[in-house]
Amino acid sequence: MRDKAFDICRTFLSGQWDNISSDDLIINKISIGLSNQLYICSLPDTHKPIGDEPRDALLRLYGQTIDGDDYKVTDSLITMLLSERRLG
Incomplete structure (x- = not known):
């Protein structure tokens, strides 16, 4: 799990995220759904974010679905709207 989260964070985030190792990445499980x-993945305290890059990133890993991929789009839109309104 750690290596997968690390690879995803390094792929989509840059700056200090490129300067840490997998062992340095801080990972906390928030919830488990069906x-x-x-x-939540975080930079260690020893690495300050550069510019506007985030210190923390929310990572959602999708498991098996029974409804197809439609719910992923809806779920992503809801997550984006909550983020824009600083509600989640």
Whole structure:
């Protein structure tokens, strides 16, 4: 799990995220759903974010679905709207 989260964070985030090792990444499980897992990934205190890059990133890993991929789009839109309104 750690290596998968690390690879995803390094792929989509840059700056200090490129300067840490997998062992340095801080990962906390937020919740477990029936098919999804939610984690918060953070830079260690020894690495300050550069510019506007985030110190923390929310990572959702999708599991098996029974409804197809439609719910992923809806779920992503809801997550984006909550984020824009600083509600989640």
